[in-house]
Amino acid sequence: MGIFSRLSDIINANINALLEKAEDPEKIIRLMVQEMEDTLVEIRSSAAKCIAEKKEHQRQIEFLEHEQLEWERKAELALSKDREDLARAALMEKTAISDHVGILNKELSVIQQQLDKFNEDIGLLQSKLKDAKARQRSIVMRHKTATSQLRTRRHVHNDMLDEMMFRFETAERRIDQVESEAEAMDIGHRRNLADEIAGLKDDERIGEELEALKARVTGAKKAKPKAGKGSGNA
Numbered sequence: 001m002g003i004f005s006r007l008s009d010i011i012n013a014n015i016n017a018l019l020e021k022a023e024d025p026e027k028i029i030r031l032m033v034q035e036m037e038d039t040l041v042e043i044r045s046s047a048a049k050c051i052a053e054k055k056e057h058q059r060q061i062e063f064l065e066h067e068q069l070e071w072e073r074k075a076e077l078a079l080s081k082d083r084e085d086l087a088r089a090a091l092m093e094k095t096a097i098s099d100h101v102g103i104l105n106k107e108l109s110v111i112q113q114q115l116d117k118f119n120e121d122i123g124l125l126q127s128k129l130k131d132a133k134a135r136q137r138s139i140v141m142r143h144k145t146a147t148s149q150l151r152t153r154r155h156v157h158n159d160m161l162d163e164m165m166f167r168f169e170t171a172e173r174r175i176d177q178v179e180s181e182a183e184a185m186d187i188g189h190r191r192n193l194a195d196e197i198a199g200l201k202d203d204e205r206i207g208e209e210l211e212a213l214k215a216r217v218t219g220a221k222k223a224k225p226k227a228g229k230g231s232g233n234a
Helices: 003-012 015-021 025-080 084-156 159-186 193-223 227-233
Strands: none
Touching: 025 084
């Protein structure tokens, strides 16, 4: 893949869309940053070669322009010596050099256009790279947080955890059953302190009622007249 094709893909890429499709957002953004950095290095390397080529063309043009002047002076010299044939030949050399200079100037113009494009692409790619690195830090933090939360929730909703809680509940129910059986064993065999104190009060009331009943019965016996003694006096 060529540099400009890769650069176009990177510049036109929708980072958010790529992240949504990626299983590992942290990985995709890291790869994009790496791709941008590699592409930036390649573009600068190509720009450096282009600058060297531009300088070489400029040197050739400067040299050939100097040669043009030399052939023009030679033509003037030949003409001053009445050697029109030599003057014509010198001018032909000058014209050939002039044509070559024209070709080099056209090539130089193309090279300059390439350099302008390199400069534009480098600036745009640097801006993209800066934005991607800023997002990378944010995405790494968010991804780690989300992964940690997901791991925690998976543990919370894990079937093993549910089974463990079910075992706790089963154990609690078993303990309740054992305690109930123990309390049932005490029924009819042991009175607690409150029941014993209440029983004392009941015994006291019954004792009082018994004494009152005895007094009434005794009083009734004393008040009843004897049958034999009453009939004899009459």
